[in-house]
Amino acid sequence: MVMSDIRPVLSALLRNRTGAILVSLQVAIALAVLVNAIYIVKQRVDLIGRPTGMDVANMFTVVSSGFTQDHDRLATARNDLAWLRAQPGVVAATRTNAIPLSGGGSSTTIGSQPDTPNDKNVAINYFEVDEGGLETFGVKLAAGRNFRAEEIMPPDPNSTKAPPTAIITKSVARALFGSEDAVGKVVYDSLNRPTTIVGVIDHMHGSWVTWDKVDQVALLPVTPSFGGDNLYIVRTAPGLRDETLRKVEEYLSTSDSTRMIRGVRPLEYYRDRSYLSDRNMAIFLVSITALLAGVTALGIFALATFNVSIRTRQIGTRRAIGARRADIVRYFLVENWLVTTGGVLLGVALAFGVGYWLSTQYELPRLDLYYLLAGVLLLWALGQAAAWQPSRRAARISPSVATRTV
């Protein structure tokens, strides 16, 4: 298609521009919204899909709530964990104080020196676990070692003692010691009590997925002491989670009459709940975008159909004086392409405007050019697809229309 073939199509189009301008505007708005929406969706999807470092798909939680005077929490935990760990299909289990990715958990600050100034302190999200914790979470140890059974501190409701050892994520290690090896180093809590780092985890997400330091996690060798509940996390062999979960709930519910079992849920349940708003936002934006694309396609289709129908005689005449069917199809596709392109040009400007506004209002990164390019290509394709059927219909108009219509 050379430029000179476009000129008569364009000049005819410019003489009937009302419909074309409206559809162009629609295309422009569609492009601006589409590109920005897809960009935001992409970010949400990336956020939801970030690696957690854990074997999320094969983990589940169990809460044991004692409700009688003679309920012995520690003994129950010992029995439960022994039973859990003995089950075929269970890879590991631990008691802990909080559920990763759930939105609930504990944090504190530590420093690499005694009396570290506040702004040099590093925030950590800690999980109190036993020697099974590392394997239960399924996280990878990058350096150092796991906790030993004898290291696990008894319950200490008033935190009178700091744990002697800790395992931290690489992210915490970097924040504390830069590129130095963290294993063997000592960290200090706000009371200047020392703790020795014995292991470094490659990567692990903590409790709060919206926190920018979600990967600043520490495992502490401590028996949790809050409330009257025991919280267990269990990890199964791949594919055995649901089966094991049912079996565990059934057994633990009847094994001890001084407590009740609740909160038996896959870890995915908590993760999905935490990302619910991101997911809803993504679904909402995708729906809006699809709707907008549909309405735009409909607008293009309607304009093309209208243009074909008011030009029945003209099309017949063109056929009579030598246009092939393909020439007619091409005429309408070119005309439609001009309309779409007008909208796309305006839309690119608009998309940048909207993108810039969003980036200042919501601290989103600025719009990526690839998205704009993809959006332009998509709308071009959409326009041609929407105009295809009316163009084909135009090509089927008989040349005899030229003599038969008065």
Added chain:
Amino acid sequence: MLAMRHISKVYRTELIETHALRDFSLDVASGEFVAVTGPSGSGKTTFLNVAGLLETFDTGSYALDGVDVNDLSDDARSRLRNEKIGFIFQSFNLIPDLDIFDNVDVPLRYRRMKAAERKERITSALDIVGLGSRAHHMPSQLSGGQQQRVAIARAIAGDPKFLLADEPTGNLDSLMARQVMDLLEQINEMGTTIVLVTHDPELARRAHRNVQVIDGQVSDYKPYEARNVPVAATAIA
């Protein structure tokens, strides 16, 4: 130039079958100016549409300029229309969104002609019809007679061998009708074969030969050889 033998054309609707042409045979020699007359509904336009390859026919045979058009593809028919036939319609059929120049340009573009040659042809065709100075007017800015002259320019710009006109003066008053007729005569004199459908006996009389169509047939068809007036001689006269 045109040889139709035993052509039949039936229009079928849900209710009725109309035999628009039946056993229709006609010869038109190269250079002839033939006027086709006949009552309304007799099949004149149908004949013209078949002759101009705007419609297909059911049975019979038709050769245009020596080419049997029976089995031509739609694209080939388009090409023949574009290169060999010029059409003039009762209601002009100019494209309202294009100026005069671009209107005359339409068939030339379909012929993939170079811009320089197109321009030359458009200018000379507009000069022939006396509208050289109106090239950049829109059709709506011209009178009916002028519009029909633009249509004639469009029909002859591609230098067709064959001009088909269906009541080209039907929408014009008698003065403008005569101007158009003058123009057609002038074009015929330059060698273009013309078939003109008209209701106007005065115009028909100006053609070399009158053909009357009645009820889908040429009323007094004689094979070309049997006619006493040598057509070529008439055409040259």
